[in-house]
Amino acid sequence: MTTANSGVAGRILVPGGYGAVGEGVTATLERWFPGRVVPGGRSAERARRHGGVQVDVTDPRGFERVLDHLGDVAVVVLCVEPPDATVARICLERGIHLVDVGADAGLLAAVEGLRETAVRTRATAVLSVGVAPGLTNLLARRAHEEVGGAERIDVTVLLGSGERHGADAVRWTVAHLAAPTAGRRLRTSLPGFGRRTAHPFPFSDQHAAARTLGVPRVTTRLCLDSRLLTALLFGARATGLLRLAARPGPGRLLTSLFGRVHSGGDAFAVRVDAHRGGRRVGYAVRGHRQSRFTALVAAHTARHLLHAPWPLGVVHLDEITELSDLPARLAPDGLTLHRLVDGASR
CATH class of the missing domain: 3.40.50.720 (NAD(P)-binding Rossmann-like Domain)
Known part of the structure; x- marks a missing residue:
C-alpha cells in the first residue's frame, strides 16, 4: 500500500x-x-x-x-x-x-x-x-472483527439535549429529522442512561461501515437524553410534521427552536452491536460534550x-x-469504554 x-x-x-x-x-x-x-x-x-x-x-x-x-x-x-x-x-x-x-x-x-x-x-x-460518524465507525470495526464478521450491525447514538451545539450541527440535525429512513426503532441499554428507545436516523456511519466492513445491514439510530423530547421529535416525524423542515421558512423556525432547547444534560453515549448467527459483540462509549469529543x-x-x-x-x-485505539486513548479526557455482554458492561 x-x-x-x-x-x-x-x-x-x-x-x-x-x-x-x-x-x-x-x-x-x-x-x-x-x-x-x-x-x-x-x-x-x-x-x-x-x-x-x-x-x-x-x-x-x-x-x-x-x-x-x-x-x-x-x-x-x-x-x-x-x-x-x-x-x-x-x-x-x-x-x-x-x-x-x-x-x-x-x-x-x-x-x-x-x-x-x-x-x-x-x-x-x-x-x-468525530463521534458519529467517527467513534461509532471505530467501535463497529472492533465489534465486527471480534464477532468473526458481522451479518448485521446496530449503532445507537444518544445525545445530550442540554449541550449547546453549533448552528451548522443544529441545522443538519433538523433537516435530517425529516429525511426518509429505513429500519425499525430499537430498545437498548446505554451506559449511564438505562433502557432507551432509539429511532433510525441518517448518520453517515451506517453507509460508510457497510462499505468499509462489507456488512450488508448497518443501521444507526438516535435518541436524546430527554425521553420526553425524544418522544416529541420522533412522534412529530411519524405524523409528517417535520417535513416542513424542508421548506426555508419553517426550516429556519424549527432550527431556531431546536437550538434553544436545553432540557437535558451534556452527556452522550454511543453503542455498537455486531451480530453473527446467535453471537453478539457490543461496545459503547460515554462522555460529556459531544462537540468537544x-x-x-x-x-x-x-x-x-x-x-x-x-x-x-x-x-x-x-x-x-x-x-x-482512539477510544481508549481518550480516557484521560473523560471518555469511558465498555464491552457489553447481554446488555451489561464489563
Whole structure:
C-alpha cells in the first residue's frame, strides 16, 4: 500500500474554526503545533479577533485565494459542511491533506470519488471523523472483527439535549429529522442512561461501515437524553410534521427552536452491536460534550496525519489501524469504554 511521508511541515487551516467543534480543534492543535494553526470562518471581525483568516467554503475561488495567501497549508480540518465536494477537490489537487468532520452521507460519498486525485498528488483525506460518524465507525470495526464478521450491525447514538451545539450541527440535525429512513426503532441499554428507545436516523456511519466492513445491514439510530423530547421529535416525524423542515421558512423556525432547547444534560453515549448467527459483540462509549469529543477526534486525526505514514487516497477513520485505539486513548479526557455482554458492561 502506498503511504504518505511522515513528518509533514506546514500550517493547519481550520475552516469553521470559530464554531463549537472548530474552537476545540483549534485549541487542541495549537497546544501540539504552536503557531501553525489558522482558524477560519466567514466573519472578518472574528478572524481579526482570533488571529485567523476569513474563509467561506461556499466560495471556491475565495477558498483558493486563502490557500494561496497562506502558502504553506499542509492539512485542512474541515469543521463546517460545504455544499459539495469542491473544497475537498481543491485541497487534494494541491496535495493538501484533509480531515472532514462532516456527517452527510451523500457529500462524503462524493469525496470518496476523489481517491485517484489524492493518490496522484500524494495526499490523504480522512472521512467519518468525530463521534458519529467517527467513534461509532471505530467501535463497529472492533465489534465486527471480534464477532468473526458481522451479518448485521446496530449503532445507537444518544445525545445530550442540554449541550449547546453549533448552528451548522443544529441545522443538519433538523433537516435530517425529516429525511426518509429505513429500519425499525430499537430498545437498548446505554451506559449511564438505562433502557432507551432509539429511532433510525441518517448518520453517515451506517453507509460508510457497510462499505468499509462489507456488512450488508448497518443501521444507526438516535435518541436524546430527554425521553420526553425524544418522544416529541420522533412522534412529530411519524405524523409528517417535520417535513416542513424542508421548506426555508419553517426550516429556519424549527432550527431556531431546536437550538434553544436545553432540557437535558451534556452527556452522550454511543453503542455498537455486531451480530453473527446467535453471537453478539457490543461496545459503547460515554462522555460529556459531544462537540468537544468530535474536536478531539479530529485533532488526533490531524496530528497523526502530520506525523505517521498514512495510506494515500480517501479513507474513513476506521480504516486507519493506527487510530483503532482512539477510544481508549481518550480516557484521560473523560471518555469511558465498555464491552457489553447481554446488555451489561464489563
